[in-house]
Amino acid sequence: MKQVRAPKQTACRWVATGKALRNAAAWLPWAVGMALWFGGATPALAEECDTEKTCVAQLTYGETNAHRELAARFLGERGNPAVLPALIIALEKDLGEFVRVRAAEAMGLIGDKQGIPPLVKAMREDKRSPVRAAAAISLGLIGEKAGVENLVLALNGDDSWEVRRAAAVALSRFKDDDLALAALIVRLADDPREEVRRHIARSLGVLGKATAAEPLGKALLAEASPEVRREVAIALGTTPGDNAREFLMKAMREEQDRVVRRQVVHTLGVRGEKSAVSGLIAALRGDPAIEVRQEAASSLGRIGGPMAKDALHYYAANSIFPRIKNAAQDALDELPPPSGEKEAEGEKGEEEKGKQEESTG
Numbered sequence: 001m002k003q004v005r006a007p008k009q010t011a012c013r014w015v016a017t018g019k020a021l022r023n024a025a026a027w028l029p030w031a032v033g034m035a036l037w038f039g040g041a042t043p044a045l046a047e048e049c050d051t052e053k054t055c056v057a058q059l060t061y062g063e064t065n066a067h068r069e070l071a072a073r074f075l076g077e078r079g080n081p082a083v084l085p086a087l088i089i090a091l092e093k094d095l096g097e098f099v100r101v102r103a104a105e106a107m108g109l110i111g112d113k114q115g116i117p118p119l120v121k122a123m124r125e126d127k128r129s130p131v132r133a134a135a136a137i138s139l140g141l142i143g144e145k146a147g148v149e150n151l152v153l154a155l156n157g158d159d160s161w162e163v164r165r166a167a168a169v170a171l172s173r174f175k176d177d178d179l180a181l182a183a184l185i186v187r188l189a190d191d192p193r194e195e196v197r198r199h200i201a202r203s204l205g206v207l208g209k210a211t212a213a214e215p216l217g218k219a220l221l222a223e224a225s226p227e228v229r230r231e232v233a234i235a236l237g238t239t240p241g242d243n244a245r246e247f248l249m250k251a252m253r254e255e256q257d258r259v260v261r262r263q264v265v266h267t268l269g270v271r272g273e274k275s276a277v278s279g280l281i282a283a284l285r286g287d288p289a290i291e292v293r294q295e296a297a298s299s300l301g302r303i304g305g306p307m308a309k310d311a312l313h314y315y316a317a318n319s320i321f322p323r324i325k326n327a328a329q330d331a332l333d334e335l336p337p338p339s340g341e342k343e344a345e346g347e348k349g350e351e352e353k354g355k356q357e358e359s360t361g
Contacts, residue, residue: 052078056086065096072099076106084110088118100126101134108138116142120150129160136163140170148174152183161193168196172203181207185215194225201228205235213239217247220264226257233260237267245273252279258289265292269299277303281311284324294327301331309335
């Protein structure tokens with residue numbers, strides 16, 4: 001076996017964009033990144049096992065936490081359910097906190113439903129919050145509904161905000177589960193920790209259910225934290241329902257934080273809300289934050305229509321602010337041509353193609 005330096009583990013803040021979370025394929029690295037946040041310090045030098053057999057032995061008999069952590073990580077990456085018994089023993093009995101974390105993560109990566117009972121037990125009974133959080137994330141990765149009830153219990157009752165946040169992330173995997181949706185909606189208003197509410201909003205955006213439109217809209221108007229309000233505005237971009245539009249329109253008029261207001265304007269454009277064109281023109285004309293005005297121009301370009309086009313032409317030609325001029329022109333460049341122009345372009349293309357064929361013939 002060769003000696004390698006164990007990866008340095010830090011408690012740095014994990015960050016992901018709202019756009020990535022809308023992509024189902026991005027959920028796995030997002031969740032794993034969340035779990036890996038709970039890493040702790042390890043000795044600088046450890047031996048890397050390179051086969052399942054040697055890694056099971058190293059996980060069982062390794063003399064340092066670092067050896068056993070690396071073994072658990074390797075086994076998770078290989079994804080073979082045959083190693084689950086060794087991982088389960090490590091999760092339940094290893095004295096190293098982050099060995100248990102790595103064992104829980106590995107079980108989630110393997111994705112076999114045999115891992116559900118020991119993960120549920122760890123999430124409910126382990127005394128260390130990083131282990132409970134990693135178990136919650138892995139229950140989401142496995143994705144079996146048998147874990148939903150216990151994730152809801154963790155979201156509602158765990159003393160650690162990190163575990164509640166992990167449960168909120170995991171519940172976004174259960175798109176058709178009414179219990180998961182209802183629990184997230186309730187905790188969006190009730191959880192005392194900003195970071196948890198922010199991830200709940202993100203998970204509701206991933207679920208994309210019309211039922212969540214009103215609770216999200218109320219949070220957009222009443223939530224104290226601008227970070228949570230911004231995440232709520234992102235979530236409303238993937239949440240169907242006319243009431244979502246009404247909350248966004250009200251927030252565009254009343255929101256005091258320019259970053260949140262800009263996100264609201266962006267979301268209206270992403271949703272293609274034609275009824276928002278007048279409000280967006282008003283924002284383009286007179287919002288006190290120039291970045292909000294720029295975003296309003298971009299949203300008008302996404303929505304299109306004669307009224308939006310006329311406003312963009314005016315500001316592209318006449319605005320006294322170069323950034324607004326450029327934003328309006330960029331939005332005009334992105335506008336799709338009217339259907340009549342599309343048809344004319346198509347006929348012209350066919351005519352030119354016919355002439356070329358005649359000349360070659």
